[in-house]
Amino acid sequence: MPVPNLRSDVASADDLAQDDGLAAQMAAIGRRARAAGRTLALAPAETKDIALRAVAERLRADRATILRENARDVAAARAAGQGHALIDRLTLDAGRLSAIADAVEKVGALADPVGRQLAAFERPNGLLIERVAVPLGVVGVIFESRPNVTADAGALCLKAGNAAILRAGSDGHRSAVAIAAAMRAGLEAAGLPADAIQIVPTRDRAAVGAMLAGLDGCIDVIVPRGGRGLVERVHAEARVPVFAHLDGLCHLYVAAGADLNMARTILLNSKMRRTGICGAAETLLVDRACAGTHLAPLVSALLEAGCAVRGDATVQGVDPRVTAATEADWRTEYLDAIISARVVDGLDAAIAHIEAYGSHHTDAIVTEDGTQAARFLSEVDSAIVAHNASTQFADGGEFGFGAEIGIATGRMHARGPVGVEQLTTFKYRVHGSGQIRL
Amino acid sequence: MPVPNLRSDVASADDLAQDDGLAAQMAAIGRRARAAGRTLALAPAETKDIALRAVAERLRADRATILRENARDVAAARAAGQGHALIDRLTLDAGRLSAIADAVEKVGALADPVGRQLAAFERPNGLLIERVAVPLGVVGVIFESRPNVTADAGALCLKAGNAAILRAGSDGHRSAVAIAAAMRAGLEAAGLPADAIQIVPTRDRAAVGAMLAGLDGCIDVIVPRGGRGLVERVHAEARVPVFAHLDGLCHLYVAAGADLNMARTILLNSKMRRTGICGAAETLLVDRACAGTHLAPLVSALLEAGCAVRGDATVQGVDPRVTAATEADWRTEYLDAIISARVVDGLDAAIAHIEAYGSHHTDAIVTEDGTQAARFLSEVDSAIVAHNASTQFADGGEFGFGAEIGIATGRMHARGPVGVEQLTTFKYRVHGSGQIRL
Numbered sequence: 001m002p003v004p005n006l007r008s009d010v011a012s013a014d015d016l017a018q019d020d021g022l023a024a025q026m027a028a029i030g031r032r033a034r035a036a037g038r039t040l041a042l043a044p045a046e047t048k049d050i051a052l053r054a055v056a057e058r059l060r061a062d063r064a065t066i067l068r069e070n071a072r073d074v075a076a077a078r079a080a081g082q083g084h085a086l087i088d089r090l091t092l093d094a095g096r097l098s099a100i101a102d103a104v105e106k107v108g109a110l111a112d113p114v115g116r117q118l119a120a121f122e123r124p125n126g127l128l129i130e131r132v133a134v135p136l137g138v139v140g141v142i143f144e145s146r147p148n149v150t151a152d153a154g155a156l157c158l159k160a161g162n163a164a165i166l167r168a169g170s171d172g173h174r175s176a177v178a179i180a181a182a183m184r185a186g187l188e189a190a191g192l193p194a195d196a197i198q199i200v201p202t203r204d205r206a207a208v209g210a211m212l213a214g215l216d217g218c219i220d221v222i223v224p225r226g227g228r229g230l231v232e233r234v235h236a237e238a239r240v241p242v243f244a245h246l247d248g249l250c251h252l253y254v255a256a257g258a259d260l261n262m263a264r265t266i267l268l269n270s271k272m273r274r275t276g277i278c279g280a281a282e283t284l285l286v287d288r289a290c291a292g293t294h295l296a297p298l299v300s301a302l303l304e305a306g307c308a309v310r311g312d313a314t315v316q317g318v319d320p321r322v323t324a325a326t327e328a329d330w331r332t333e334y335l336d337a338i339i340s341a342r343v344v345d346g347l348d349a350a351i352a353h354i355e356a357y358g359s360h361h362t363d364a365i366v367t368e369d370g371t372q373a374a375r376f377l378s379e380v381d382s383a384i385v386a387h388n389a390s391t392q393f394a395d396g397g398e399f400g401f402g403a404e405i406g407i408a409t410g411r412m413h414a415r416g417p418v419g420v421e422q423l424t425t426f427k428y429r430v431h432g433s434g435q436i437r438l
Numbered sequence: 439m440p441v442p443n444l445r446s447d448v449a450s451a452d453d454l455a456q457d458d459g460l461a462a463q464m465a466a467i468g469r470r471a472r473a474a475g476r477t478l479a480l481a482p483a484e485t486k487d488i489a490l491r492a493v494a495e496r497l498r499a500d501r502a503t504i505l506r507e508n509a510r511d512v513a514a515a516r517a518a519g520q521g522h523a524l525i526d527r528l529t530l531d532a533g534r535l536s537a538i539a540d541a542v543e544k545v546g547a548l549a550d551p552v553g554r555q556l557a558a559f560e561r562p563n564g565l566l567i568e569r570v571a572v573p574l575g576v577v578g579v580i581f582e583s584r585p586n587v588t589a590d591a592g593a594l595c596l597k598a599g600n601a602a603i604l605r606a607g608s609d610g611h612r613s614a615v616a617i618a619a620a621m622r623a624g625l626e627a628a629g630l631p632a633d634a635i636q637i638v639p640t641r642d643r644a645a646v647g648a649m650l651a652g653l654d655g656c657i658d659v660i661v662p663r664g665g666r667g668l669v670e671r672v673h674a675e676a677r678v679p680v681f682a683h684l685d686g687l688c689h690l691y692v693a694a695g696a697d698l699n700m701a702r703t704i705l706l707n708s709k710m711r712r713t714g715i716c717g718a719a720e721t722l723l724v725d726r727a728c729a730g731t732h733l734a735p736l737v738s739a740l741l742e743a744g745c746a747v748r749g750d751a752t753v754q755g756v757d758p759r760v761t762a763a764t765e766a767d768w769r770t771e772y773l774d775a776i777i778s779a780r781v782v783d784g785l786d787a788a789i790a791h792i793e794a795y796g797s798h799h800t801d802a803i804v805t806e807d808g809t810q811a812a813r814f815l816s817e818v819d820s821a822i823v824a825h826n827a828s829t830q831f832a833d834g835g836e837f838g839f840g841a842e843i844g845i846a847t848g849r850m851h852a853r854g855p856v857g858v859e860q861l862t863t864f865k866y867r868v869h870g871s872g873q874i875r876l
Contacts, residue, residue, distance in 0.1 A: 427823060
């Protein structure tokens with residue numbers, strides 16, 4: 001941002017120097033990350049696990065410092081008039097910090113994703129060709145206020161042999177620096193380069209721009225962790241691949257042949273277990289074939305659970321508390337105790353609605369009809385499609401990945417929960433005995 | 439390009455109308471491709487194979503038309519003063535066209551990459567989670583003069599359930615349209631949408647820009663097929679993922695413990711089998727430990743085979759015909775009967791050279807020392823690393839993929855030869871019996 005200055009020539013010279021300073025600083029971070037990544041890529045599984053245990057210990061040992069820095073962040077956020085939700089996400093206490101350290105240890109205990117043989121084939125000429133998992137390289141993580149992201153994302157990147165460049169939001173900057181310091185000490189204790197985890201030291205928003213440009217080829221993928229505004233900016237500006245989801249507009253389709261009790265249980269869980277997560281259902285589709293028996297009890301259950309229902313004419317007809325859904329409702333990710341609901345004419349209409357309004361994140365069908373279920377699972381083009389299960393299973397932990405750095409709705413490389421395996425790529429190793437190509 | 443016109447207001451209105459026309463035309467192509475892709479994604483393997491056989495038959499049946507259109511392209515290219523190499527790449531004859539049809543049939547005979555179960559795991563709560571291969575969606579292929587690319591790329595996309603938008607270079611435009619017409623007829627004969635294969639109908643270069651911008655989310659990946667200029671533009675401008683390689687600066691490292699005969703055979707094949715392909719070796723690294731015995735015979739063999747050698751002082755010392763290599767030589771992909779050569783101090787120096795100057799495409803080591811080989815295969819960060827085998831095996835056909843749409847040196851999704859499997863992505867299918875998340 002230009003500094004207001006009447007002597008505009010001086011101001012622009014200052015700006016230039018400042019921009020050059022930032023550019024040089026960011027470029028240096030990129031180079032250090034690339035170099036650290038090369039070392040980490042070749043680190044044995046045991047060394048990485050020792051490092052992650054050391055990180056966890058250090059997070060516990062540095063508790064006083066981390067909580068003090070976090071308290072400064074919280075005080076500054078309060079003084080800046082930030083809302084309750086942000087303050088809550090930002091605040092650490094002994095219990096939360098202990099949980100963060102435990103999570104790092106859990107990542108350490110996962111199987112090493114690097115070096116897995118993904119495929120192997122022998123060619124007629126005797127060549128043995130292997131496809132082997134290798135780290136992605138350098139992961140750039142851009143996040144907002146949650147202090148746990150530094151530890152979680154850093155640990156996942158480290159486990160997968162990647163260097164991480166972490167850019168914390170202004171509100172959580174001091175907390176991120178303190179947590180990263182503990183992580184860097186843990187890396188060094190295991191003989192690994194501290195620069196495998198770096199926090200962007202400036203709160204200048206231009207640093208985000210530099211990361212999105214890829215730091216001269218020193219960032220291989222960007223993972224945004226935060227609200228829609230952040231993810232939108234990253235998608236619009238990134239010159240490197242992005243693992244992210246913009247929306248989690250998830251549907252639950254209660255099809256003909258659904259067991260009512262199962263549908264009700266799955267619906268309440270999909271919508272109400274936690275309303276603020278991306279796997280929460282936002283739209284209920286009920287098939288006309290079972291609406292007569294199922295619609296009223298499902299709507300009642302939602303209303304009784306404290307969920308507002310916005311429906312089409314048929315849904316409004318079953319309960320006066322249902323308000324009218326507008327076109328905008330079908331496109332809205334409420335992240336709240338609100339659901340949109342409509343009656344659809346069969347499977348094709350349900351799929352067409354999901355295709356028109358969905359976000360290709362997670363969509364589920366409830367039915368006892370295996371043919372309908374198979375068609376739904378096959379034809380709905382979302383990262384996760386589920387039959388007779390809650391949409392809230394959209395989570396790396398629930399998938400057994402141990403932890404996730406996020407959920408991706410892009411089609412490339414990673415799709416669905418992004419765990420340590422998705423933070424690797426592969427290369428081909430060709431083993432010969434003198435073969436030449438004919 | 440603005441039309442020169444003195445009445446600039448009229449000219450710009452015309453331009454605008456023209457631009458709007460192009461934008462609308464490209465957007466319509468994108469929408470048709472997306473719709474066709476949805477149908478193709480669900481097409482059974484048998485239907486796609488019937489279509490590919492019908493395409494091959496049609497390419498043979500339409501021989502006269504295709505060769506006539508190709509002759510017009512060739513005549514226009516000659517009239518425009520294009521060089522011999524381009525004319526040769528552009529020219530079809532009955533034999534080449536027959537080979538193109540055969541290649542389409544071969545793609546049809548490959549195993550269906552769609553629907554493969556890539557992973558399956560049961561969770562403690564009884565959920566069965568599958569990772570299943572699904573098509574990428576819509577593939578944009580931007581190529582130059584080779585008419586076979588329309589058929590090859592179209593067939594690979596079709597086999598993987600993707601729609602293809604093909605943009606041929608001006609020189610080969612008529613040939614591409616004629617071949618695509620045969621392919622569209624083949625698709626329709628199998629009951630599949632002809633729009634699964636579309637040729638961008640305009641030679642306007644702005645069409646490439648529209649494709650690189652992703653046609654409003656209607657292109658999932660871009661594959662450039664052509665020279666460095668094209669690939670550079672695509673990398674610089676693409677807003678969607680790209681499968682490509684910019685350079686194939688491949689190294690052959692003759693390490694301590696290399697069998698001289700094997701090294702010589704692999705060297706001559708890596709460099710001279712075909713000098714114009716991306717997997718051709720461009721730099722020879724000889725370890726100082728075996729330079730005394732191996733360097734002179736290797737250099738002689740190259741010179742006798744008609745290869746110019748540009749070397750460091752030691753390499754120049756073994757034969758007066760060796761010229762001095764400059765710094766630029768280590769960075770040059772000759773694609774010709776020229777090689778750069780230097781002596782290195784051990785494995786680490788070889789790896790450091792490859793890291794500093796290579797293009798992460800294909801690099802090979804020749805040695806009988808298994809420990810050295812294992813370190814090379816592990817530490818060289820290239821899409822393909824080979825031990826005791828020619829670098830020219832960098833090819834989808836040689837890997838057993840049947841055919842390839844190109845070779846990728848990016849780290850995401852596809853790396854190395856891009857065959858039909860790499861033209862798919864995946865989704866998760868979750869099979870439940872009423873599970874909810876706790």
